[in-house]
Amino acid sequence: MIRRFFSRASLLFHTIRYLRTEQLMYRIYYKFKTKRTHALVCPSLRHWLNIWDAPVWQKITWNQSDEFCFLNVTNKITNSADWNNEKHPKLWLYNAHYLDVLNSRDMDGDVSLQDALLRRWVRENPEPVGNGWEAYCISLRLVNIIKWMSRNGQSEELFLGSVYQQAASLFNQIEFHILGNHLFANAKALVFAGTFCEISEADAWLEHGLKILDRQVPEQFLKDGAHFELSPMYHATLLWDLCDLINLSQRSGIALLGQREALWKKTLHNGLLWLQKMIHPDGNISFFNDSAFAIAPSYSALLEYAQKVGVEVLTSMCTNRFDYTQLDTSGYISVELPNDGKVIFDAAKVGPAYQPGHAHADTLSFECSLFGERVFVNSGTSEYGSSNERLRQRGTASHNTVQLHGRNSSEVWGGFRVARRAEPQDISVTTDGDCIRISASHDGYVRQGIGGIHQRNLVVTQTGLELVDSVSSEYDVAVMFLHLHPDIYAKMLEDDSVELLLRTGKMVHLTSTGEITLVASTWHPEFGKTVPSTCLRIQFVDDVLTTSINWDQLESSGEVC
Numbered sequence: 001m002i003r004r005f006f007s008r009a010s011l012l013f014h015t016i017r018y019l020r021t022e023q024l025m026y027r028i029y030y031k032f033k034t035k036r037t038h039a040l041v042c043p044s045l046r047h048w049l050n051i052w053d054a055p056v057w058q059k060i061t062w063n064q065s066d067e068f069c070f071l072n073v074t075n076k077i078t079n080s081a082d083w084n085n086e087k088h089p090k091l092w093l094y095n096a097h098y099l100d101v102l103n104s105r106d107m108d109g110d111v112s113l114q115d116a117l118l119r120r121w122v123r124e125n126p127e128p129v130g131n132g133w134e135a136y137c138i139s140l141r142l143v144n145i146i147k148w149m150s151r152n153g154q155s156e157e158l159f160l161g162s163v164y165q166q167a168a169s170l171f172n173q174i175e176f177h178i179l180g181n182h183l184f185a186n187a188k189a190l191v192f193a194g195t196f197c198e199i200s201e202a203d204a205w206l207e208h209g210l211k212i213l214d215r216q217v218p219e220q221f222l223k224d225g226a227h228f229e230l231s232p233m234y235h236a237t238l239l240w241d242l243c244d245l246i247n248l249s250q251r252s253g254i255a256l257l258g259q260r261e262a263l264w265k266k267t268l269h270n271g272l273l274w275l276q277k278m279i280h281p282d283g284n285i286s287f288f289n290d291s292a293f294a295i296a297p298s299y300s301a302l303l304e305y306a307q308k309v310g311v312e313v314l315t316s317m318c319t320n321r322f323d324y325t326q327l328d329t330s331g332y333i334s335v336e337l338p339n340d341g342k343v344i345f346d347a348a349k350v351g352p353a354y355q356p357g358h359a360h361a362d363t364l365s366f367e368c369s370l371f372g373e374r375v376f377v378n379s380g381t382s383e384y385g386s387s388n389e390r391l392r393q394r395g396t397a398s399h400n401t402v403q404l405h406g407r408n409s410s411e412v413w414g415g416f417r418v419a420r421r422a423e424p425q426d427i428s429v430t431t432d433g434d435c436i437r438i439s440a441s442h443d444g445y446v447r448q449g450i451g452g453i454h455q456r457n458l459v460v461t462q463t464g465l466e467l468v469d470s471v472s473s474e475y476d477v478a479v480m481f482l483h484l485h486p487d488i489y490a491k492m493l494e495d496d497s498v499e500l501l502l503r504t505g506k507m508v509h510l511t512s513t514g515e516i517t518l519v520a521s522t523w524h525p526e527f528g529k530t531v532p533s534t535c536l537r538i539q540f541v542d543d544v545l546t547t548s549i550n551w552d553q554l555e556s557s558g559e560v561c
Helices: 003-016 020-030 080-084 090-098 111-124 136-149 159-170 180-196 200-220 234-254 263-279 301-307 386-395
Strands: 067-070 071-075 320-327 333-338 342-346 364-368 373-376 402-404 424-432 437-444 455-458 464-471 477-481 487-492 498-501 506-513 515-523 531-539 543-550
Touching: 067 090, 067 424, 080 090, 080 111, 090 136, 111 136, 111 159, 136 159, 136 180, 159 180, 159 200, 180 200, 180 234, 234 263, 234 301, 263 301, 263 320, 301 333, 320 424, 333 437, 342 455, 364 464, 402 455, 402 464, 464 477, 477 543, 487 515
Parallel strands: none
Antiparallel strands: 067 071, 320 333, 333 342, 342 364, 364 373, 402 477, 424 437, 437 455, 455 464, 464 543, 477 531, 487 498, 498 506, 506 543, 515 531
16 A cells, blocks of 8 residues: 555656646636636627638538437437536547548538538537636537538628637636647637637637747657657647648738738748658658547548648659668658668657656667568557556557567656656667668666666668667566567468568568567557557566568669669
């Protein structure tokens, strides 16, 4: 009991000490603040130069039944109480309240169905009751409603009154206690509402939203273009937000937005360049930190939207490249291989320090595609919350890196918390003839008092990858995990090496100085989706673990283009 108390106290201390003062102050403030109901006021519409017009990427359908499918889970909302039914996961309920169906690819043109759902939501969700009146839900829904109303020329009092109530409610509960992408979403929604409504309060919404964005855009986007939460999924989400803001500036014609358009465009351009290095040859994101498909727009969808708002990004059509990009500020290194191959290495910090809610204990992990196929993959993310499965997916053993004593390299806990965290060190990338050498280490186990420095060296050539791992102190058990994409077939050979068969028929051969065991695992490409897969568990038997991965001779020279 005493040991558990001190362990819990340590987690709390090493989590809280990274928080900003404003986070702590607003947590206390919101804990005692009483939510109020705002008067139902019907504002006029501010004149825009043009109605809303933008690409849509989400695929959400609804046929006016009581069944809704979000995150690959179908549940019923039959009455007002079901919008807050505790039997459903909170994230599923959030998605119901976002009303993304108003701007969905599969619902485009079904205005009457969208109208019916919006009326139902307004009728069954009075302020300030339930999940739908939490700031993040309001932020996403408010933008969806405004886009839909502008696009369809809607100015009905019922909807305008709801827009006013939601904006007024959001204005009084900005998520300064959370910060990060939540605060960005709050600010964006206030800007949309302040631009859309012609009423005295709208000027305050617009001013406050822009004030937050003026601080958050340069803070949340790093010099190399990365969003500072270092999740490719959230990065793509925030880039779409920037596209929306630029589009809003151009369609509304409001000078206060136009003054910021150049900065927003530059940030969008740099963010797209970063994402280009963090996607696999299949065009989809890599799985570092909280990442999954179908939650954020794809890279191709972002390029389409960016072009529409006047931001051009050159994309290389070369699939026969052998080169690397070191993303210094965020900490990732991306190596392009000939014939649609890629290695992405994680030497990133847990970040940002004060908001690591979407971080995994994945330091020094990597992902790899060969011949256009994902081969070595991190776990992905299938759920939020504080379950054991959520903790497992955030843990070190669910990533392609080394674990000591069965512990995580960073102390992830509680669903969205991190206490003591790994700090990457001595990062270097060099080229030596026909190979690219990457070296980095981290002190996560030292900080927890359970081990030494983990050092990892990668040598990448056009036909192979060598991993050299070492730990600077004695240990009881050290294990490296290599997770295979579910489409990869693994076979142990008599010499204790492993043969990997790709869908294309290409072969990959893996040898190691450690003890290799093939174990069952799972991959999580989307929320609500778990796919059986195979993991190579490789236990250290010496001070240094060397693992060599070689693939078929490539058909071309792999010249840089």
